[in-house]
Amino acid sequence: MTLRLHDYLPSGNGYKVRLLLSQLGISFERIEYDIQRGETRTPEFLGKINANGRIPVLETDDGEFLPESNAIIFYLAEGTPFFPEDRLERTRVLQWMFFEQYSHEPNIAVARAMLHVFDLEMTEKRQAVLEQKQKLGYDALGVMENHLEDREYFVGGRYTIADIALYAYTHVADEGGFDLSDYPAVRAWIARVASQPDYVPITQG
Ligand SMILES: N[C@@H](CCC(=O)N[C@@H](CS)C(=O)NCC(=O)O)C(=O)O
Structure with a gap:
């Protein structure tokens, strides 16, 4: 099967x-x-x-x-080059994946869903929620920008599932109303991820 x-x-x-x-x-x-x-x-x-x-x-x-x-x-x-063998690096990968689920996805993905995925009427209440999500989303992007300023990937100098987890919603953050022009290290990393072998776009089923 x-x-x-x-x-x-x-x-x-x-x-x-x-x-x-x-x-x-x-x-x-x-x-x-x-x-x-x-x-x-x-x-x-x-x-x-x-x-x-x-x-x-x-x-x-x-x-x-x-x-x-x-x-x-x-x-x-597990057991592939996308997840490190070293204990500290494995933990760092998990650290970024938990960051993604707590500080990044609930803000950037939700803003994108509101503006791009769901056909929502933008009531005053929803607009206030969106603005809060965008503020917190920018905070998460700031953490990523600082980390990537002197690194090519999130952990261990190479492409891992930490990059995959964070790339998923970062590369479509514009669809949630985010402007990445002040995040050059994040933009360079997005291009690096998109040039990996066997890359597929989010639109491909
Ligand atoms: N923490 C979960 C989040 C999953 C999630 O939010 N899935 C959304 C789509 S991105 C969904 O299925 N929503 C349908 C619903 O809540 O009814 C994960 O990382 O997989």
């Missing part, structure tokens, strides 16, 4: 998995859900695929369902 990815094409979290699978040369079947129509909230999805009602979920060869994008890319990268 091939791997199955339960997915939604515009999702940066899904894209992390698609990008790594492409770079590992692993073929997979993609199952698309329309999250705007609640397709990840059906009793069947909640009961069998992810009780948390969200994609991405990787269905493994032996029938396990793995949710959480960063857990999935960790699972796939």
Whole structure:
């Protein structure tokens, strides 16, 4: 049986998995859900695929369902050049992946979803939420900019799943209203990631 990815094409979290699978040369079947129509909230999805009602979920060869994008890319990268062997470097990779989930994705991905993915009416309340998300998103971009000023990649001088996790929503941050012109190190890193072998764009299913 091939791997199955339960997915939604515009999702940066899904894209992390698609990008790594492409770079590992692993073929997979993609199952698309329309999250705007609640397709990840059906009793069947909640009961069998992810009780948390969200994609991405990787269905493994032996029938396990793995949710959480960063857990999935960790699972796939273990034992490959995309995850270091050194203990401290492994921990640094996790450090950046937790940063992505706590300080980056909830702000940059949500601003992008509001402006680009969902067809939302911009009420005053939503505008205030968006502005707060953008402020916190810029804070996260500032942390990344400082770190990348004298580095090519996030950990150990080479491309790892920390870069994949952070790239997913950073490279489409403009769709959430972010302007990266004051973040030259982040922009150079985005170009570096996009030139990796077997790179695929977020729009490719
Ligand atoms: N922490 C999760 C977040 C997953 C997530 O937020 N998925 C969104 C799409 S990007 C989703 O499935 N939303 C559907 C819903 O909440 O109903 C991850 O990294 O995989």
